[in-house]
Amino acid sequence: MVAVANRKQESLFAVSTRAVENEKFWRWGDDNLLPNALSLMSRRSTTHRRIINDKADYIAGKGFSFDEQEPLLAQIVERANGEGDSLRRIIYRLAFDKALMGNAFLEIVTDPEHSFLSLYHQDASHCRLARDSQHILLHHDWSSFKGEQMQSLPLYPRFEQQADGTLRSIVHYKEYEPMFAHYGVPKYIAGMGVSAIAYKTDCWNISRLDNSFQLSGIMMLDATLESEAEAERLVQTAEKRFAGTPGQVMFVVGGGDENNSSRFIPLESHNEGDWSALHDQATSDIVIAHSWFRSLSGLDYSAGFSAERILHEYEVALNTVILAEQEELLAPIKRILREVVGVNGSSLEIVNRPPTRSKPIYMKVWEARKADGLEYDADDERQQAYLSEITKYNVTKIN
Numbered sequence: 001m002v003a004v005a006n007r008k009q010e011s012l013f014a015v016s017t018r019a020v021e022n023e024k025f026w027r028w029g030d031d032n033l034l035p036n037a038l039s040l041m042s043r044r045s046t047t048h049r050r051i052i053n054d055k056a057d058y059i060a061g062k063g064f065s066f067d068e069q070e071p072l073l074a075q076i077v078e079r080a081n082g083e084g085d086s087l088r089r090i091i092y093r094l095a096f097d098k099a100l101m102g103n104a105f106l107e108i109v110t111d112p113e114h115s116f117l118s119l120y121h122q123d124a125s126h127c128r129l130a131r132d133s134q135h136i137l138l139h140h141d142w143s144s145f146k147g148e149q150m151q152s153l154p155l156y157p158r159f160e161q162q163a164d165g166t167l168r169s170i171v172h173y174k175e176y177e178p179m180f181a182h183y184g185v186p187k188y189i190a191g192m193g194v195s196a197i198a199y200k201t202d203c204w205n206i207s208r209l210d211n212s213f214q215l216s217g218i219m220m221l222d223a224t225l226e227s228e229a230e231a232e233r234l235v236q237t238a239e240k241r242f243a244g245t246p247g248q249v250m251f252v253v254g255g256g257d258e259n260n261s262s263r264f265i266p267l268e269s270h271n272e273g274d275w276s277a278l279h280d281q282a283t284s285d286i287v288i289a290h291s292w293f294r295s296l297s298g299l300d301y302s303a304g305f306s307a308e309r310i311l312h313e314y315e316v317a318l319n320t321v322i323l324a325e326q327e328e329l330l331a332p333i334k335r336i337l338r339e340v341v342g343v344n345g346s347s348l349e350i351v352n353r354p355p356t357r358s359k360p361i362y363m364k365v366w367e368a369r370k371a372d373g374l375e376y377d378a379d380d381e382r383q384q385a386y387l388s389e390i391t392k393y394n395v396t397k398i399n
Contacts, residue, residue, distance in 0.1 A: 024147070025128040025137050026182040032142055035101050035125035038186065042100055045195040047283050048188070051290045051297050055099045058296070058317065059325045060092035061350035072343050081109070081118040087333075091350070093121040094173065094329055099290075101125070102175040102184035105136060106332070108156060110167050110340050117341045119333070122170065129172070129182045134158070136170045156332065157339065171332045191289025197282040293317055296355070307356045314354045326350045361388035 028034050042049045064077050064087065080087045090106070097104040105127045107120040128137045130152065138151040154160045159167040174184025188195075287294055293313040295306070330348065337345035366383035369376035377383055 022145075023131060024150075025130055026133075028128060028183050032128070036143070038101050039125060041192070041195055045286070047286050047297065047299070048191075048195045048290075051188075051287065051292050052096065052099045054296055054298075055290070055292065055321070055325075056092050056096035058322050058352075059095040059099075059329070059350075060088050061326070062353045063088060063351045065347070065349045065351055067344070067347035070343055070345075070347070072341060073337065073345060073348065076117065076119070076337070076343075077348075081120050083120075085121070087119070090119055090121045091329055095325060097121075097124040098173055098175065098184075098325070098329075100186065102177070102186035102189075103127070104173040104329075106171040106173070107153065108159075108169045108171065108336055108340065110159070111165065112161070112167060114340055114342075117336070117343075119336075127170075127172075133182070136172060156336070171336075173328065173332075187291055188286070188289040191286050194282040194285040194289065197278060291321060310356050311354055318352060322352065361386065363387050 022032075025032075029037070042052055066073050066077060068074065077087045079085075080090055094104040094106060101124050103124045105122040105124055107122050109118040109120065110116060122136075122138065126138050126140060126142075128139070128142065129135075130137050135152045135154050138153065139145055139149060152160075153168050153170040156169040156171045159169045162168050175187060177185035177189070283299065284294075287297055287299070293316065295310045295313045296317060330350070334345040334348060337343040337348075363371075363386065364383065365385050365387065366376040366378045366380065368387060369383070
């Protein structure tokens with residue numbers, strides 16, 4: 001009688017294959033829970049999560065520059081809504097959702113007189129596009145959808161009055177992808193497989209630690225058993241007590257005799273190098289899939305801290321990724337400021353600052369511009385400031 005028990009590896013994320021159809025909304029993924037799967041994957045892959053965090057942080061910048069002659073603009077930058085969120089916090093959350101799920105949502109609140117403006121970030125995992133493609137439906141848990149708990153907001157520039165008397169609208173940011181009309185697709189879509197590999201190699205290392213680096217093998221159990229069910233119970237008990245994790249142990253139960261022949265036959269493996277190479281390759285592929293850079297993801301610090309390389313890659317990221325994402329996020333906000341409350345937001349810009357400095361803080365602005373080969377005016381009063389003075393503040397106002 002033979003019984004074999006193998007412990008299955010935990011899957012990266014569990015997604016139902018059941019297709020969800022509903023006449024009220026367009027489903028996001030086959031089971032309408034793709035955002036949940038993407039969120040879970042980001043919480044289980046260290047490099048993948050680090051890149052998403054860093055991209056959102058760089059895109060949100062270090063504050064804003066704006067025209068100080070617009071007092072309402074200054075108020076919105078400092079406090080964008082009744083919950084006390086600054087505009088930078090909202091931009092960060094929008095950038096995070098867009099990097100993670102390829103979609104982000106910004107709620108706009110005003111009144112019929114347009115006497116105020118509030119901006120709120122809405123968790124993208126709570127949002128779905130209505131079948132009319134003119135509304136966004138919000139629900140706290142799409143895995144147990146209930147129509148009476150759903151809120152509907154029109155897509156900007158349309159506003160609809162709500163029960164509290166306010167006018168509300170919502171902006172839908174989405175990454176373009178051919179064949180996907182209703183939702184955006186994250187940039188790293190081609191790297192989902194390697195994110196799973198990186199996660200599983202991490203799990204393998206943790207499993208070896210939990211198992212005290214014990215070898216896998218075949219456990220020969222010599223016992224007299226009367227039924228298949230009794231053999232299965234014996235295997236389950238032995239596996240629970242002795243298999244450990246990852247539990248790659250085969251249990252073979254044979255008929256008992258006078259000479260007990262129970263023994264453990266170890267199976268040695270010498271593939272640590274292969275696993276390490278697989279993990280390193282997966283990590284590199286994740287960075288490539290994100291259109292990001294290794295030094296900005298903290299991957300090369302162990303080989304030495306190179307400020308010049310970090311600054312170089314930051315400049316490339318700034319001009320290829322960061323500035324474009326900032327413009328995409330700010331453009332609707334500037335339009336909303338102008339159309340809803342009549343504020344000229346054209347001066348609103350995100351302040352970008354590299355993660356490390358290559359110039360001494362006692363240099364003046366015009367000296368730094370000269371060193372970078374940029375236009376400079378040594379007589380300009382604004383360029384007489386020292387770098388130490390302009391880097392102390394998160395928000396810079398310009399006339």
